[in-house]
Amino acid sequence: MRTPEEPALRAGEPAGVRTAVVLDAPVLRAEPDGAYTRLVLRAPAAAASARPGQFAACSTGDSGMLLRRSFSIAAADAGAGTLEVVVAAAGAGTARIARLRAGDRLPVVAPLGRPFVLPPAGEGVVLVGGGYGSAPLAWLGRALRGRDGAVDLVVGAGDERRLLAHDVATAASGAPDAPVDRVHVATEDGSAGARGRVTDLLGPVLAAHGARHVLACGPMAMLRAVHDVATAAGAATQLATEESMACGVGVCMTCVLPVVGDDGRTRMLRACTDGPVFAGDRLRWDAIGAPSPQRPAGVGARVPVDAVGAPAATPAPVPGGGDAVPPGATAGQER
Ligand SMILES: Cc1cc2nc3c(=O)[nH]c(=O)nc-3n(C[C@H](O)[C@H](O)[C@H](O)COP(=O)(O)OP(=O)(O)OC[C@H]3O[C@@H](n4cnc5c(N)ncnc54)[C@H](O)[C@@H]3O)c2cc1C
Numbered sequence: 142m143r144t145p146e147e148p149a150l151r152a153g154e155p156a157g158v159r160t161a162v163v164l165d166a167p168v169l170r171a172e173p174d175g176a177y178t179r180l181v182l183r184a185p186a187a188a189a190s191a192r193p194g195q196f197a198a199c200s201t202g203d204s205g206m207l208l209r210r211s212f213s214i215a216a217a218d219a220g221a222g223t224l225e226v227v228v229a230a231a232g233a234g235t236a237r238i239a240r241l242r243a244g245d246r247l248p249v250v251a252p253l254g255r256p257f258v259l260p261p262a263g264e265g266v267v268l269v270g271g272g273y274g275s276a277p278l279a280w281l282g283r284a285l286r287g288r289d290g291a292v293d294l295v296v297g298a299g300d301e302r303r304l305l306a307h308d309v310a311t312a313a314s315g316a317p318d319a320p321v322d323r324v325h326v327a328t329e330d331g332s333a334g335a336r337g338r339v340t341d342l343l344g345p346v347l348a349a350h351g352a353r354h355v356l357a358c359g360p361m362a363m364l365r366a367v368h369d370v371a372t373a374a375g376a377a378t379q380l381a382t383e384e385s386m387a388c389g390v391g392v393c394m395t396c397v398l399p400v401v402g403d404d405g406r407t408r409m410l411r412a413c414t415d416g417p418v419f420a421g422d423r424l425r426w427d428a429i430g431a432p433s434p435q436r437p438a439g440v441g442a443r444v445p446v447d448a449v450g451a452p453a454a455t456p457a458p459v460p461g462g463g464d465a466v467p468p469g470a471t472a473g474q475e476r
Pocket residue numbers: 196208209210211212213214226227228229230231232233234235236273274276382383384385386387417
């Protein structure tokens with residue numbers, strides 16, 4: 142279920158790629174956070190416009206790995222001029238970035254992509270994150286506080302080390318300025334919180350508190366499961382997708398996902414510029430992660446047959462002016 146008030150952007154808000162800046166950012170702090178490294182970067186121009194759900198594309202510093210690696214912006218402090226990212230050493234590029242220390246520099250393009258849209262004030266919201274996918278959720282929770290609706294945070298990981306300890310501790314502090322009202326933790330091995338997955342907790346949390354909005358960030362399989370549970374409970378989802386990226390700025394079409402537009406037609410949209418946040422009910426889950434001759438199962442998305450030849454949609458005017466469009470309403474964003 143999706144309400145008309147839930148475009149990918151607020152009216153008039155530009156897509157992230159239009160406000161992104163290129164920076165050679167000094168690393169102010171590099172701190173271990175469970176299995177991850179949290180980097181605090183000096184990046185005033187990016188911090189001034191960054192919003193939860195957007196990401197930063199970071200250079201590896203190795204000329205043999207030219208493509209930038211994408212990280213959700215975990216926090217931005219416009220006053221301090223800082224951006225934070227949380228890095229999991231998944232492969233060679235992220236391992237290099239995770240080894241950075243205070244005083245090093247990290248070339249960054251940020252903020253990129255479209256952020257979460259804050260649901261209407263007064264309505265309950267559940268934030269869901271898996272592993273490093275929880276990175277932006279404390280920041281998002283803070284943006285939702287004071288809107289007169291309860292905010293629950295459901296976080297999960299394989300084990301305690303892969304929970305984002307910093308965010309869980311901050312969120313659970315109970316202090317008046319804590320970013321959320323309630324925190325629910327699950328680990329698959331039971332080393333922290335309930336044994337199980339975030340989806341095991343999400344259904345009961347939605348049933349107990351009646352929230353109508355679920356905002357989630359994590360691996361695609363988790364997002365799909367979250368969307369299914371939320372939909373069954375009558376809640377709308379906004380999902381910060383994590384699709385493989387190459388350029389990160391809308392040029393190469395590596396990151397495309399099948400998304401249903403307002404006209405009912407499916408188009409392959411770029412997660413890096415049209416997303417990464419999409420309304421869950423617009424994603425063609427039947428084609429995402431489906432096996433194809435080009436890709437193994439679980440990786441990327443195939444082009445649904447009915448998406449072939451879909452006309453590029455003209456961006457619809459948005460009440461309030463500006464050129465913002467809802468997710469799936471257009472394939473024709475600026476490149
Ligand atoms: C929007 C977004 C937000 C992300 N947020 C975070 C985060 O907060 N913290 C974090 O640790 N990781 C995050 N990731 C995943 C991270 O970008 C990948 O783990 C990383 O690119 C892998 O690079 P590598 O060199 O270590 O691995 P390799 O497998 O060697 O990468 C090879 C190439 O594939 C691309 N690639 C491989 N896996 C991914 C992936 N999962 N997503 C995108 N591109 C991929 C890389 O960009 C690179 O060009 C995010 C990805 C996206 C798309």
